[in-house]
Amino acid sequence: MAGLTSLGRRIGFRGLSAAAAALLAAPLGWKAFAGLYLWLSPFLLLNSALALRSFVELNALGFLVLAAALAQKRWFCRHLCPVGWGCDLAASCRQRRNFSTAGFPHVGRWLAASSLAASCIGVPLFQILDPMALFHGFFTPLSAGISAGALPGCLGLPLVWILSLWYPGLWCSRLCPLGGLQEEIAPIGRLLKPKAGKADPASPTPGTRRRWLLSSLAAGVAAALLAPRALASKKDYLRPPGSMPVDRFAALCLRCGNCIRGCPTGILHHHMDAAEPISWMVPSIRFEQGYCLEPCNLCSRVCPSGAITLFDPAAKDRLPIGLAEIREEECLLAKNRECDRCKASCRYRAIAMTARRGSLLTLPEVLPKKCVGCGACEVICPTRAVRIRPGPPGT
Amino acid sequence: MKRRNFLTRMLAGGALGLGAGCSRKIEPTSRRTEDSPASPDSGSGKTVREPSREIPVLAETDVLVIGGGPAGVAAAIAAARTGADTWLVERYNHLGGLWTGGLVLPLLSTHAVDRQSRTRQVIFGIGGEMAGRLKSLGMAISEVNPVIDPEAGKFVLEEMIRESGVKMLYHTWAAQVIRQDRTIRGVFVESKSGRSAILAKVVIDCTGDGDILHWAGERYEVMKYHIGLVHRLGNIDRIDARKPGYVKRGIGDPTPIPGVNWVNMHGPDEQDGLDVRNLSRLQMDFRREIWENVQRIRQTPGYEQVFLLDTASQLGVRMSRIVEAEYRLTLEDTMTFREFEDAIGVSGAWTTMLYKGKKVPKTERPCWQIPYRSLVPRQTENLLVAGRCFCFEPALVEDTRIIGTCLVTGHGAGAAAGLAVQQREAVRHVDRSRLKQLLLRQGVWLG
Ligand SMILES: Cc1cc2nc3c(=O)[nH]c(=O)nc-3n(C[C@H](O)[C@H](O)[C@H](O)COP(=O)(O)OP(=O)(O)OC[C@H]3O[C@@H](n4cnc5c(N)ncnc54)[C@H](O)[C@@H]3O)c2cc1C
Ligand code: SF4
Numbered sequence: 068m069a070g071l072t073s074l075g076r077r078i079g080f081r082g083l084s085a086a087a088a089a090l091l092a093a094p095l096g097w098k099a100f101a102g103l104y105l106w107l108s109p110f111l112l113l114n115s116a117l118a119l120r121s122f123v124e125l126n127a128l129g130f131l132v133l134a135a136a137l138a139q140k141r142w143f144c145r146h147l148c149p150v151g152w153g154c155d156l157a158a159s160c161r162q163r164r165n166f167s168t169a170g171f172p173h174v175g176r177w178l179a180a181s182s183l184a185a186s187c188i189g190v191p192l193f194q195i196l197d198p199m200a201l202f203h204g205f206f207t208p209l210s211a212g213i214s215a216g217a218l219p220g221c222l223g224l225p226l227v228w229i230l231s232l233w234y235p236g237l238w239c240s241r242l243c244p245l246g247g248l249q250e251e252i253a254p255i256g257r258l259l260k261p262k263a264g265k266a267d268p269a270s271p272t273p274g275t276r277r278r279w280l281l282s283s284l285a286a287g288v289a290a291a292l293l294a295p296r297a298l299a300s301k302k303d304y305l306r307p308p309g310s311m312p313v314d315r316f317a318a319l320c321l322r323c324g325n326c327i328r329g330c331p332t333g334i335l336h337h338h339m340d341a342a343e344p345i346s347w348m349v350p351s352i353r354f355e356q357g358y359c360l361e362p363c364n365l366c367s368r369v370c371p372s373g374a375i376t377l378f379d380p381a382a383k384d385r386l387p388i389g390l391a392e393i394r395e396e397e398c399l400l401a402k403n404r405e406c407d408r409c410k411a412s413c414r415y416r417a418i419a420m421t422a423r424r425g426s427l428l429t430l431p432e433v434l435p436k437k438c439v440g441c442g443a444c445e446v447i448c449p450t451r452a453v454r455i456r457p458g459p460p461g462t
Numbered sequence: 463m464k465r466r467n468f469l470t471r472m473l474a475g476g477a478l479g480l481g482a483g484c485s486r487k488i489e490p491t492s493r494r495t496e497d498s499p500a501s502p503d504s505g506s507g508k509t510v511r512e513p514s515r516e517i518p519v520l521a522e523t524d525v526l527v528i529g530g531g532p533a534g535v536a537a538a539i540a541a542a543r544t545g546a547d548t549w550l551v552e553r554y555n556h557l558g559g560l561w562t563g564g565l566v567l568p569l570l571s572t573h574a575v576d577r578q579s580r581t582r583q584v585i586f587g588i589g590g591e592m593a594g595r596l597k598s599l600g601m602a603i604s605e606v607n608p609v610i611d612p613e614a615g616k617f618v619l620e621e622m623i624r625e626s627g628v629k630m631l632y633h634t635w636a637a638q639v640i641r642q643d644r645t646i647r648g649v650f651v652e653s654k655s656g657r658s659a660i661l662a663k664v665v666i667d668c669t670g671d672g673d674i675l676h677w678a679g680e681r682y683e684v685m686k687y688h689i690g691l692v693h694r695l696g697n698i699d700r701i702d703a704r705k706p707g708y709v710k711r712g713i714g715d716p717t718p719i720p721g722v723n724w725v726n727m728h729g730p731d732e733q734d735g736l737d738v739r740n741l742s743r744l745q746m747d748f749r750r751e752i753w754e755n756v757q758r759i760r761q762t763p764g765y766e767q768v769f770l771l772d773t774a775s776q777l778g779v780r781m782s783r784i785v786e787a788e789y790r791l792t793l794e795d796t797m798t799f800r801e802f803e804d805a806i807g808v809s810g811a812w813t814t815m816l817y818k819g820k821k822v823p824k825t826e827r828p829c830w831q832i833p834y835r836s837l838v839p840r841q842t843e844n845l846l847v848a849g850r851c852f853c854f855e856p857a858l859v860e861d862t863r864i865i866g867t868c869l870v871t872g873h874g875a876g877a878a879a880g881l882a883v884q885q886r887e888a889v890r891h892v893d894r895s896r897l898k899q900l901l902l903r904q905g906v907w908l909g
Binding site (some may be wrong): 119120121122123124309331332333355356357358359360363373376377378379381382385386400401402403404405406407408410411412419420421422425426427428429443446447449 | 484485486487488489490687688712714725726727728729730731732748751752754755813814815816818819820821857859860
């Protein structure tokens, strides 16, 4: 019994929280609850809410944590953060006492402020550095397999933890934007409390504070103004239904891999295009083993950034992924073989079989007004005569 | 102070900007309207009354099978082998239906994957016997999904009918049923000998189009699908590919006869297979198209000797009626090794399918059991349905309308009809375990 309690104390509530986060991040069929911890991060919440000027129900979790962080400084870091728990564990392993973060700049606070400023203009600049995003990126290979596309994403978490071996506390107190955000809002929390406390001795002097603010504001706004050009990918690729237009998608996507883990038919992969590093690791669709299932909207439910807009499955016929294209010369029917698969597989009735006058042939034809690019026809076509081409931007 | 102002404002602004009603979700617009089905053309709309008259009874029998396609032949033989007196009625001059008369030569879905993930033969019983006999005559190409010679098919099926003691009526159309409450006493038929009646204890509808179940007042859905006309080309072995000007042309696929190919035709979609004027129009259009196409082939250097051997004597109606029976077989059943206590046989898979959003390649598809209930229509006490009009969900059509499946459902229906006669029971109450034992004795594989 005593052993158990001491074990419990050693693991602590944050350890349990880390275990829960890892379980929820693992591909165990959590459906809409997959990657729940992403929704707890107020940094992600504010970035997406400011950038998109809207929110979804699950954002309530982020608001709760935000409120808690106002009540108690760094509430999330203290009680929930699985990344911080790992950092502390790493630090305790090496017991390196002679390192101090004191002289180190508050990069995290700067990242938080400038990212939120940029979000107001629509570009959530540094949200991919959010610890929850890094944490979930790490789990992606479990379901999506290791690929060059997913590699950078799964390296973030180990890097942070390795850093803590040599520089204990550096990530949490100085680099992490989520930690930074909580520090930034702490003064508001003190204001709200009935007895306003004294200024935090660790906080910078008013002069530096002003410079801080100005620099982060200016940098965020400048970056956000420049970013649309730099962050916009030009080449379209197949993205989940309800995705933001391609020129905003790469900037909004967190690379958390939630949608990729969630997709029941496994069609989502980490995008890799050497010519466009900016869209590296965002989800893109490959119709190899499956297609976009008609009654499913899971990717949009688990997307914490809003890069994929939450949609009702019944609205799917208005959310094209792309448009089917048939190379007739490859079609089995052009060779008088028995086939009807593309048409039969289409729930949107977007393929018609049309008889060609003057020959014996009846060939499939895509009706562009009905086609949503769900990919059923591409997957089922035995000769790969059907391909989905990226179509008009979603919403 | 300033920073706090900034943050406060930002948060407040954000909250305002979000405000109520800024929830982010794309809702559906209006319901999608279904494509309205074309209204059937009912001809001139005029009617005349047929005077009532006495009809001679041609025969009284235990089991009456209408339609001599793959399903009908298997059904008649299976029933006769139970000792039942059995008649088989066919409107044309041959057995085998679309398989032979329709020149649809590949017997598909003979194989599939079993529970141990091994690919194995699944079609046994009377269908298996047919394939075996054709193979031993050298008239079937390949073991898996064999392609047969149509004349050999007609011959072998007819020999098997002879041996089983089934009484055969060619050149005879079933024209109407003789209904009495929830049973049918028999079927009116038309032929050179005029109208006559065949009375039977159990009737099996193997017309492919479900003519009998329609007259019996059963419920069904109509599926409009592709209709085509298959033809054969001769002298394929005399094509000279070295001739200047030679180009590769579509000339179909080999048959067991050297130099003879069969050429499939998918044909136009959404065709009504129950409208005789449509069938006649298609027949004429197809014949002309085939003729012109063969002429184009013959004018191609190297192809001069190729000729049109024949067009199929049966128009290729793939689907029409699907009966509403006691059980509707589903895609899920066929994908999950669903076991039925009333299984009458197992069929195979010849095509890749989509299931739950994922592709299941044909080489990995499970074999699937067919329950007896999917052959038993809801109302009539003594009617069974086999062949391409038994009860399944349309997503399954590519597997259920196939010759292999038709042979299995035919065999099951025939054996059950024989048993119903023996037990003097409505077909719906046939003892399932006795049916199972009977089928096993008759060589059927039940999985
Ligand atoms: C063009 C085409 C290509 C196909 N390709 C293949 C293939 O490659 N492989 C495969 O396995 N399957 C294929 N099929 C499907 C398969 O051939 C048929 O579905 C199968 O033969 C159906 O068998 P059945 O016994 O149910 O009906 P049918 O074969 O249609 O037989 C019904 C019989 O009943 C007779 N009949 C109908 N009505 C009456 C009546 N009122 N009175 C008396 N007799 C009547 C008909 O003359 C016919 O002989 C194809 C079908 C078509 C049309
Ligand atoms: S699935 Fe492919 S081969 Fe089959 S009809 Fe469609 S395009 Fe042709």
